[in-house]
Amino acid sequence: MYPYQLIEEIRKQNPLIHNITNIVVANDSANGLLAIGASPFMSSAPEEMEEVAALASATVLNTGTLSAEQLEAMRLVGKRANELGKPVVIDPVGVGATTFRKREIGRLLTEINPTLIRGNAGEIAALADIEWQSKGVDAGKGSADLVMAAEITAKKYQTIVSVSGETDIVTDGTTTYFVDNGTPFFTAMTGAGCLLSCVCGAFLAADATKSLEAVVVANCSYAIAGEVAAADLNGLSVGSFRTNLLDILSQIDSKRMKQDAKIRRKAK
Amino acid sequence: MYPYQLIEEIRKQNPLIHNITNIVVANDSANGLLAIGASPFMSSAPEEMEEVAALASATVLNTGTLSAEQLEAMRLVGKRANELGKPVVIDPVGVGATTFRKREIGRLLTEINPTLIRGNAGEIAALADIEWQSKGVDAGKGSADLVMAAEITAKKYQTIVSVSGETDIVTDGTTTYFVDNGTPFFTAMTGAGCLLSCVCGAFLAADATKSLEAVVVANCSYAIAGEVAAADLNGLSVGSFRTNLLDILSQIDSKRMKQDAKIRRKAK
Amino acid sequence: MYPYQLIEEIRKQNPLIHNITNIVVANDSANGLLAIGASPFMSSAPEEMEEVAALASATVLNTGTLSAEQLEAMRLVGKRANELGKPVVIDPVGVGATTFRKREIGRLLTEINPTLIRGNAGEIAALADIEWQSKGVDAGKGSADLVMAAEITAKKYQTIVSVSGETDIVTDGTTTYFVDNGTPFFTAMTGAGCLLSCVCGAFLAADATKSLEAVVVANCSYAIAGEVAAADLNGLSVGSFRTNLLDILSQIDSKRMKQDAKIRRKAK
Numbered sequence: 001m002y003p004y005q006l007i008e009e010i011r012k013q014n015p016l017i018h019n020i021t022n023i024v025v026a027n028d029s030a031n032g033l034l035a036i037g038a039s040p041f042m043s044s045a046p047e048e049m050e051e052v053a054a055l056a057s058a059t060v061l062n063t064g065t066l067s068a069e070q071l072e073a074m075r076l077v078g079k080r081a082n083e084l085g086k087p088v089v090i091d092p093v094g095v096g097a098t099t100f101r102k103r104e105i106g107r108l109l110t111e112i113n114p115t116l117i118r119g120n121a122g123e124i125a126a127l128a129d130i131e132w133q134s135k136g137v138d139a140g141k142g143s144a145d146l147v148m149a150a151e152i153t154a155k156k157y158q159t160i161v162s163v164s165g166e167t168d169i170v171t172d173g174t175t176t177y178f179v180d181n182g183t184p185f186f187t188a189m190t191g192a193g194c195l196l197s198c199v200c201g202a203f204l205a206a207d208a209t210k211s212l213e214a215v216v217v218a219n220c221s222y223a224i225a226g227e228v229a230a231a232d233l234n235g236l237s238v239g240s241f242r243t244n245l246l247d248i249l250s251q252i253d254s255k256r257m258k259q260d261a262k263i264r265r266k267a268k
Numbered sequence: 269m270y271p272y273q274l275i276e277e278i279r280k281q282n283p284l285i286h287n288i289t290n291i292v293v294a295n296d297s298a299n300g301l302l303a304i305g306a307s308p309f310m311s312s313a314p315e316e317m318e319e320v321a322a323l324a325s326a327t328v329l330n331t332g333t334l335s336a337e338q339l340e341a342m343r344l345v346g347k348r349a350n351e352l353g354k355p356v357v358i359d360p361v362g363v364g365a366t367t368f369r370k371r372e373i374g375r376l377l378t379e380i381n382p383t384l385i386r387g388n389a390g391e392i393a394a395l396a397d398i399e400w401q402s403k404g405v406d407a408g409k410g411s412a413d414l415v416m417a418a419e420i421t422a423k424k425y426q427t428i429v430s431v432s433g434e435t436d437i438v439t440d441g442t443t444t445y446f447v448d449n450g451t452p453f454f455t456a457m458t459g460a461g462c463l464l465s466c467v468c469g470a471f472l473a474a475d476a477t478k479s480l481e482a483v484v485v486a487n488c489s490y491a492i493a494g495e496v497a498a499a500d501l502n503g504l505s506v507g508s509f510r511t512n513l514l515d516i517l518s519q520i521d522s523k524r525m526k527q528d529a530k531i532r533r534k535a536k
Numbered sequence: 537m538y539p540y541q542l543i544e545e546i547r548k549q550n551p552l553i554h555n556i557t558n559i560v561v562a563n564d565s566a567n568g569l570l571a572i573g574a575s576p577f578m579s580s581a582p583e584e585m586e587e588v589a590a591l592a593s594a595t596v597l598n599t600g601t602l603s604a605e606q607l608e609a610m611r612l613v614g615k616r617a618n619e620l621g622k623p624v625v626i627d628p629v630g631v632g633a634t635t636f637r638k639r640e641i642g643r644l645l646t647e648i649n650p651t652l653i654r655g656n657a658g659e660i661a662a663l664a665d666i667e668w669q670s671k672g673v674d675a676g677k678g679s680a681d682l683v684m685a686a687e688i689t690a691k692k693y694q695t696i697v698s699v700s701g702e703t704d705i706v707t708d709g710t711t712t713y714f715v716d717n718g719t720p721f722f723t724a725m726t727g728a729g730c731l732l733s734c735v736c737g738a739f740l741a742a743d744a745t746k747s748l749e750a751v752v753v754a755n756c757s758y759a760i761a762g763e764v765a766a767a768d769l770n771g772l773s774v775g776s777f778r779t780n781l782l783d784i785l786s787q788i789d790s791k792r793m794k795q796d797a798k799i800r801r802k803a804k
Contacts, residue, residue, distance in 0.1 A: 023294040024310050026559040030726035035774055040726060041630075042560050043602050048636035055633065067313050069454055094309070097323065100316035188518065190298035190308060239514030246775030250724065292578050335581050341565040364576070365591065368584035456786065458566035458576060506571055507782030 002217050002263060004254035006206045011237040015057035015077070015205035017198060020044045020074055022064030025191030028061075028242070032195040036221075038202040039120035044073040045158075055081035057087075057205035058196050061112075063105055064093040064191075071104055078112035087115040091197035095119070096126030100244035109157055117153065118197045121146055121214055128152040147176060147266070151224035160215050161202065166191050168219045170212065177216045179225035180262035183230040188238040189245070196222050216263060224260045225249045270485050270521035270531060274474045283325035283473035288312045288342055288438030295458030296510070297330075298325070300463040303405040303517035304489075306470040312341040320367035321348035321512060325355075325473035328466050329380075331373055332361040340373055346380035355383040355472035359465035363387070364394030377425055383478055385421065386430040386465045389414055396420040415444060415534070428483050430468065432461050436487045438480065445484045448530035449491035451498040457513070464490050467517075492528045493517045528532060538753050538799060540790035542742045543707055547573035551593035551741035553734060556580045556610055558629070561727030564778070565598075568731040571785035572757075574738040580609040589616035593741035596734050597648075600629040600727075607640055613647035623651040623682075623740035627684030631655070631664030645693055651678035651746055654691065654698040654733045657682055664688040683712060683802070696751050698736065700729050704755045706748065713752045716798035717759035719766040724774040725781070732758050735785075752799060760796045761785045 016039045021029055030040035043052055046069075053059060059081045061074045081088045090112070095105045109117075109127075117127065125131075128149035149168055153171035154161040163169040164186075168179040186192040196219065203218035204210050229244035284307045289297055298308035301315060311320055314337075327349045329342045349356045358380070363373045377385075377395075385395065393399075396417035415437055422429040422441035431437040432454075436447040454460040464487065471486035472478050497512035552575045554570040554621075557565055566576035579588055582605075595617045607618060617624045631641045645663075653663065661667075664685035683705055683722070689804045690697040690709035699705040699721075722728040732755065739754035740746050765780035 021559075022310065023289075023291045023559045024308075025295065025564060027295060027561065027726065030560050030776070031774065034724055034726055036446050040560075042601055043447045043630075044559065044601065045636060047604070048634040051636070053635045065310055065312065068315070094311075097309075098316040098319045099320070100313060153657075176371075188302055190295065190302055237515040238299065239511040242299070242514075243511055243775040243779055246778075247773040250773045250775075290578065291557075291559045292566050293563065293574075295563060333578055336583070362579075365577075366584040366587045368581060368587070388743065456570055458563065458570055505783040506567065506787045507779040507786075508784075510567070511779055 002261065003207065003211070004217055004257040006203050006214055007036065007221055007252060007254055007257070009206040010202050013041055013179060013206055014039055015179070015202060016041050016055060017201045017205060018043065018052050018056035018059045018077065019062065019198060020070055020077065021060070021062040021194065024064060028191050029195050029198045031246055032249055033198050033202060035246050036199060036202055046073050046076055049073050049076035049081045050241050051078045053086065054084060058089065058201040059086065060089045060091065060201040062091040062093055062194055062197060063095065063101060064194060067102065071108065074108060075111055082113050087210055088112060089116045089118060089197050089201045089202060089204065090114040091194055092117065092119050092123050092127065093194070102126065114157065114159045115204055115253050116160045116162060116200055116215055117198055118164070120164050123251060124153055124163045125149045125160060132206040148188050160212055162215055162219060168223065170216045170219060171211045175212060176266040178214065178264040178266065179219045179223055180264065181220055181227055181260065183226040185230045185238065185241045186226055189203060189242050194255055208225060214261065217257070220261050220263055221252055221257055224257060227260070270529065271475065271481055272483055272485055274297060274471050274485055275304065275489055275520060275522055275525070277474040278470050279490070281474055282307055282420060283470060284309050284323060285473060286311065286320050286324035286327045286345065287330065287466060288338055288345065288461065289330040290329070292332060294473065296459050297466045298504045299514050300517055301466050301470060303444055303514050304467060304470055312338050314341050314344055317341050317344035318348045321345045321354065322352060326357065326408060326469040327354065328357045328359065328469040330361055330462055331361040331363065331369060332462065334369060334372065339376065343379055345465040346376070350381050355469060355478055356380060357384045357386060357465050357469045357472065358382040358385050359462055360391050360395065360463070361464055363391050370394065382425065384428045384429045384483055385425065385466055386432070386468055388432050388461060392421055392429060392431045393417045403447055403530040419444060428480055430483055430487060432464060436491065438481045438484045438487060444478060444534040446532040446534065447484065447487045447491055448532065449495055449528065451494040453498045453506065453509045454494055457510050458513050487526070488529050488531055489525055492525060493520050495528070538686035538797065539747070539749055540744065540753055540793040542739050542750055542753055543572065543757055543788060543790055543793070545742040546738050549574055549742055551738060552577050552591055552635055553737045553741060554579065554588050554592035554613065555594045555598065556599055556606055556613065557596070557730065560600060565734045567729050567733050567782050569738060571782050572735060572738055577618060580606050580611045582612055586607050586616045589613045589622065590620060594625065594737040595622065596737040598627040598629055598730055598733060599631065600730065601638065602637060603669060607644065610644060611647055614644070618649050619661070620673055622696055623737060624648060625652045625654060625733050625737045625740065626650040627730060627761040628653060628655050628659050628663065629730070631659050631683050638662065650693065650695045652696045652698060652751055653693065654700070654736055656700050660689055660697060660699045661685045687712060694741065696748055698751055698755060700732060704759065706752045706755060708748045711748060712802040714800040714802065715752065715755045715759055716800065717756055717763055718798065719762040721766045721774065721777045722762055727777050739800045741764060753793070756795055756797050756799055757788055760793060761788050763796070773775040
């Protein structure tokens with residue numbers, strides 16, 4: 001039913017995933033991409049962005065340590081990837097935190113057509129212009145508002161939107177899925193969401209149709225890897241979780257996903 | 269006696285700690301802050317510095333890979349944090365190494381009033397304008413000169429100064445404490461001192477009075493976490509120490525600190 | 537026969553190794569240098585490059601996330617290191633990937649005289665202007681073309697060239713060595729090659745003659761550390777390999793190298 005076999009597709013195709021990202025997560029993002037079978041490429045030199053867009057099978061733009069220089073590179077690579085029909089993932093880190101981020105990321109979203117916007121509850125709420133309490137955010141199962149925020153954002157930018165939390169939400173504005181897999185350890189590891197954006201980029205690169213379901217399966221594979229990594233801790237904690245997560249990402253396959261996946265489709 | 273309970277305060281308040289830092293340690297610094305219960309925010313875009321100063325509960329400025337752009341951001345965020353009465357920690361990495369660093373960090377210290385300057389022996393000696401042999405530095409217990417250097421620097425900049433070494437020195441120029449906890453493994457892990465600066469930022473953020481003793485306890489909690497992480501190695505070495513350290517930082521509490529703390533106050 | 541004792545020399549001299557590197561590998565490179573007994577220094581501020589060249593015992597220039605600003609710093613530090621007779625290692629990451637990298641790295645190589653160029657098969661082929669299929673690269677033992685590419689590049693730039701792969705090639709254009717040690721796990725860890733470049737910098741710094749054999753031994757020590765780290769995995773994978781590698785690098789010595797080295801010299 002769901003395209004779980006995309007993980008084997010990634011290992012077969014070894015897609016080059018280009019990232020403009022931040023100094024905090026660059027290493028984990030690269031290692032995580034290698035672990036699932038993709039090839040990371042990090043560059044934000046404006047001089048090579050158009051060529052890189054052509055070389056890469058997908059581009060992931062992360063605003064974690066956004067600067068004016070990065071914005072220029074993001075524009076160049078995003079526009080070219082759009083022309084070439086290649087997937088573009090935008091991870092609007094901290095979009096609601098400052099006026100600078102809100103203005104510049106908003107502008108970027110009018111100049112580039114993302115294939116996917118992936119963020120946490122606060123970020124998607126900010127993009128949907130919905131009131132949201134950043135402190136004490138709980139993206140729990142009953143939160144109708146957060147689902148609405150995701151659907152509004154998807155329609156507004158004509159894109160897939162994915163919200164990470166206890167339950168992940170994946171929607172194109174019309175069809176909406178929920179992924180109930182995961183572990184609270186993701187919130188204890190910096191860049192866990194940023195790496196998920198990279199993983200989504202790899203799944204979209206491996207899926208000829210760039211389907212909503214590819215993003216659902218990307219979220220699910222990552223969440224299951226987290227579950228397994230957390231189960232292996234034997235009383236250890238966050239430092240070890242990160243090491244385990246990379247180990248498990250390199251081993252996860254469609255068989256495991258079929259067995260453990262907790263995916264629901266929202267009733268219309 | 270000492271405010272050990274600040275570690276529980278950090279976990280309760282979950283303070284946002286803003287960092288301008290370097291590409292080497294950004295990831296460990298963010299994960300370490302998460303481990304003790306704080307929330308890391310890394311940004312050096314001048315466009316958002318004043319807003320970030322207001323959002324954050326403390327700001328940590330690290331000169332490990334100092335650039336002209338970072339200096340501009342440091343000035344903006346530091347001045348605004350001063351106006352708002354929020355703690356500012358300066359980690360003057362390599363201040364004695366080059367003319368550029370000495371000049372620019374010196375200038376920064378005339379424009380910003382730090383709450384704490386934290387560095388190693390060579391860095392504090394450079395700030396105190398004391399002759400110091402960088403090779404073969406030994407900050408051992410008997411080194412009267414190093415204590416003097418810390419006290420001179422504290423008076424010169426009217427701030428708390430903390431020197432890391434086999435024995436940590438924490439002083440406001442008048443009252444001086446020594447922390448005898450620690451492990452040589454800290455010197456084998458890049459960014460161990462940088463992360464301590466972040467930890468100090470979190471303790472200062474959680475302490476309404478921004479007291480000298482908050483910094484003493486911050487040093488002590490980090491040093492004890494290092495002791496426990498080193499004791500757990502079972503013959504393994506530096507790579508595993510770093511993983512263990514993050515694990516232990518997420519588990520350390522005031523009970524453990526009370527039990528293991530080796531804090532001395534200098535006789536007047 | 538081979539100067540294996542250079543590893544003990546590094547631990548004795550504790551040479552300062554300056555790096556201009558990328559945001560992906562900076563942390564692992566610094567920790568790896570500490571593990572073998574060297575002292576890492578990362579900076580790319582043009583304002584301090586000439587002074588840093590004088591302070592450092594070797595300089596390693598890595599083009600992984602090349603920018604116009606970094607190029608300026610690379611020129612300054614490289615030229616000064618040349619004047620001072622200090623080793624300069626160039627790791628031309630991605631030189632064949634884009635026009636920008638090919639042009640700028642080519643230009644850099646006309647302005648600086650490197651002591652060593654270290655890269656993977658695709659990078660050295662690009663420098664030698666040899667046709668090379670980046671997909672499915674196999675630097676296997678029988679590949680006469682790759683050896684030729686290394687020798688051509690060494691002659692062209694009058695430097696040592698080292699190509700990493702299943703078999704490492706080290707040549708000055710006249711004498712050529714092969715190192716058969718290693719593990720496939722290196723290809724699963726981002727920045728494994730970048731760290732090897734840093735290790736080569738440390739070995740060249742410790743060797744008064746900056747000999748070809750110092751680079752051979754550097755490659756060999758790193759490859760053996762990888763073998764040991766991979767053997768210790770007990771079913772674990774890439775995340776644990778990286779942790780193990782740092783552990784083993786801190787323990788490797790000339791005795792172990794003599795015992796495990798698989799070095800061959802090419803017949804003339």
